Amino acid sequence: MFLISDRSGRFSLLKSCCLALLLAPALWLGWRAVNHDLGPLAIKQALHVTGTWAVRFLLVALALTPLQRLFRWPKLALIRRMLGVGAFCWAAAHLLLYVASQNYDLAHVASEIISRYYLAIGFAALTGLALLAATSTDGMISRMGAWWKRLHRVVYVIAALAILHFFMQSKIDASEATLMAGLFLTLMIYRLAIWCRLPMGAVVLAGVALAGAAATALAEFAWYGLATGANPWRVLGANLHTGQGLRPAVQVLLVTAAVVLIAEIWRRLPARSGSASGQRAPRRA
């Protein structure tokens, strides 16, 4: 029951929604598996799905602090641990599927992880996530004191490693890896703005959104230029054409702008007691 109740033991709608969000892709994957809808390479397909959701949930966990500030909604902190541990569970399922894809030959799995860079990087990210999940209990938090916060800053390195692993296994199309990298870079730029004590008004937030989009385009340019044979200038130029669908840099810009706009509207809504908005912190000047 602790998964859907708050610290006082009362039912928490927020935690329940978060749990449903964490489980929904697993139910969908299970449904597709039962109905033989995963294609001839079902385990490989499931490996891709679990890896992708691990990165997505990790990024949502990292986005919680900025969202908490933007929406002035401190209760969002309730689901941070859940999302982090959830991301770890998805990554652990991902490793299990990899082991299954290698016919449970653990010696072979170990030698592959040692000999392939992208697997070694994934392993480092998974080890880090396991360490953070293991130290996420209330007991460990109070026992570790100030060290807990220091240790848990490693989550940014873990996310960077996971995204690098994502890029390295992407074949011709690195769009989703670029999108994840772009969202991660935007979060880092936001943190940098906070660290520089910039006033987080509309102008700075618009600047963060634009810088995040530019960083995404540059990350994509660098990846195609350094790691593939593709012409990076053509990839960069594609951001200016709408005919090929929305490029990752544009998606990052739209997502960030939408979040900032919704947060602005949310903050202007009158606070109602008992509702989620009624639990928001008082507006700061």
Ligand code: HEM
């Ligand atoms: C021991 C640890 C890990 C192993 C052995 C591993 C292995 C793999 C393999 C074999 C693939 C597919 C490669 C292909 O299709 O050729 C893959 C893809 C991927 N992995 Fe991992 N991985 C590990 C850890 C992680 C972690 C910790 C994350 C994220 C937090 C992650 C995220 C991903 C993602 C996002 C993909 C790409 C999915 C897609 O293409 O849609 N992996 N991994």
